[in-house]
Amino acid sequence: MVDLSVNIGSLKLRNPTILASGILGVTSSQLLRVYNAGAGGVVTKSFTKNPLKGYDTPIIVGFKCGYLNAVGLANPGIESLEEIIKPLIKRGIPTIVSLAGSDESEFKYLAKKAYDTGATAIELNLSCPHVKKKGLEIGSDPELVRSILRALRNEIDIPIFVKLGISDNMLKVSEIAEQEEADAIVLINTVRGMVIDVWTRKPILSNKIGGVSGCAIHPIAVRAVYEVYKTVNIPIIGVGGVEDWKSAVELILAGATAVQVGSAIAYKGLEIFKEISNGIENYLKQNGFRSVSEIIGLAHK
Numbered sequence: 001m002v003d004l005s006v007n008i009g010s011l012k013l014r015n016p017t018i019l020a021s022g023i024l025g026v027t028s029s030q031l032l033r034v035y036n037a038g039a040g041g042v043v044t045k046s047f048t049k050n051p052l053k054g055y056d057t058p059i060i061v062g063f064k065c066g067y068l069n070a071v072g073l074a075n076p077g078i079e080s081l082e083e084i085i086k087p088l089i090k091r092g093i094p095t096i097v098s099l100a101g102s103d104e105s106e107f108k109y110l111a112k113k114a115y116d117t118g119a120t121a122i123e124l125n126l127s128c129p130h131v132k133k134k135g136l137e138i139g140s141d142p143e144l145v146r147s148i149l150r151a152l153r154n155e156i157d158i159p160i161f162v163k164l165g166i167s168d169n170m171l172k173v174s175e176i177a178e179q180e181e182a183d184a185i186v187l188i189n190t191v192r193g194m195v196i197d198v199w200t201r202k203p204i205l206s207n208k209i210g211g212v213s214g215c216a217i218h219p220i221a222v223r224a225v226y227e228v229y230k231t232v233n234i235p236i237i238g239v240g241g242v243e244d245w246k247s248a249v250e251l252i253l254a255g256a257t258a259v260q261v262g263s264a265i266a267y268k269g270l271e272i273f274k275e276i277s278n279g280i281e282n283y284l285k286q287n288g289f290r291s292v293s294e295i296i297g298l299a300h301k
């Protein structure tokens, strides 16, 4: 028997696969289906203080190596959180609530709401690449990240994950997350990109610029996890182009304790969670390992 369970701070997952934020994460029935399909845990869509309508369509476009999206953080607002996550909390499902804010006081408000609603953990979205003053602009400002984490630390008593994207300050901000006692770093969010329609000769997305996800960003995620693993000693959750057990194992060997799955659900369905867990289990057995923990960061040896 091999042990697929992993621990991230006080959070225990039955296996290392987690639903990524923004993918099927705004209704309880979707989140329950994902967990019942085999995910170890789920992350909600990022919630903001007030409801956000998001950008006009088109908000997502596929291309040959993945997707480009600029949804604009559309969400029903934090007041809707209770209704959405209560059915999961009642069943003891690891439910990570993603939050998007602009400053310390907004994050404090959001985090307290999530905590009071029973969230198992929170994930601070400091990396959305296409919404101004929320996301990447915040996550690439080391001192702002420090003050946000300080503001939260004494307010809530559940694990805090910091989701970062690709920026010149990624390593510096990771160090600050560790110093300020974040429980894990989540890497990476989508990477800024653009797709142009050659017939209309215009960018396809209404926002023009969006975030690239899927297999195009997988090697970028592997590199980010590898470098951050060398820099800090807190758990890392790898995200970006996970579409089978192999891409998941790659992130774990780079240093991830768990992986999140997003875009690949669009073409593989929810079965992907079982497929990845079974594949990791076979890989561990075939190579003489007894647990996922034994292979975390092995690419550094």
Ligand SMILES: Cc1cc2nc3c(=O)[nH]c(=O)nc-3n(C[C@H](O)[C@H](O)[C@H](O)COP(=O)(O)O)c2cc1C
Pocket: 020, 021, 022, 023, 045, 046, 060, 067, 069, 071, 073, 098, 125, 128, 163, 188, 189, 190, 212, 213, 214, 215, 217, 239, 240, 241, 242, 260, 261, 262, 263, 264
């Ligand atoms: C349509 C869409 C919406 C997303 N919304 C969010 C979000 O609300 N918050 C967040 O932190 N990440 C969001 N993401 C980013 C994903 O959580 C993930 O970091 C990224 O897509 C890379 O993983 P993937 O290649 O498996 O999709 C979104 C991604 C997509 C494709």
